Amino acid sequence: METVVRPWLGPHHVYGLFNIPSELADTTGYAVTISVKGVLLYCIWIAKSLKESRPTESAEPGRYLVREYVPTRVTLWFLFNGLFGDLRRPENWAIVFSDRRS
Numbered sequence: 501m502e503t504v505v506r507p508w509l510g511p512h513h514v515y516g517l518f519n520i521p522s523e524l525a526d527t528t529g530y531a532v533t534i535s536v537k538g539v540l541l542y543c544i545w546i547a548k549s550l551k552e553s554r555p556t557e558s559a560e561p562g563r564y565l566v567r568e569y570v571p572t573r574v575t576l577w578f579l580f581n582g583l584f585g586d587l588r589r590p591e592n593w594a595i596v597f598s599d600r601r602s
Contacts, residue, residue, distance in 0.1 A: 505575070505588045514570045516593045522562045524597055525549065531596045532568045536586040542574050568595070 506513040516532065528549050534542040546568070570587075578587040586592055 503588055503590050503593060505584070514572070514575045514587070515567050516570075516590070516595075518566045518568065518595045519560070520564045520566050520595070522564055525564055527597045529598055531598065533594045533596060534570070534587065534592055535594070536583055536592050541578075541583070542570065544568075566595070 502517040504513065504515050504517070526549055529545065529547050531543055531545050533540060575587065578584050
């Protein structure tokens with residue numbers, strides 16, 4: 501997991517890069533979450549397979565790299581609430597796979 505947080509460069513410069521096993525590439529739904537100190541601050545449900553997300557092959561065999569973006573307005577919320585540093589910490593990001601939206 502890697503995070504890139506450079507909103508001053510414009511849209512599409514805040515994202516998490518996840519290294520996912522290829523056996524999960526056919527999953528048709530997943531959620532990307534950001535939580536700080538156990539409090540869920542951002543969650544987006546993605547209703548498509550990882551193959552539709554245009555994953556790229558990882559350096560490791562049998563894995564995909566998947567990039568998921570955070571909207572600029574969410575980044576600004578983190579900034580204005582003093583949590584910008586927390587947005588940069590990979591341990592605060594997660595990707596959750598599920599067969600249904602909950």
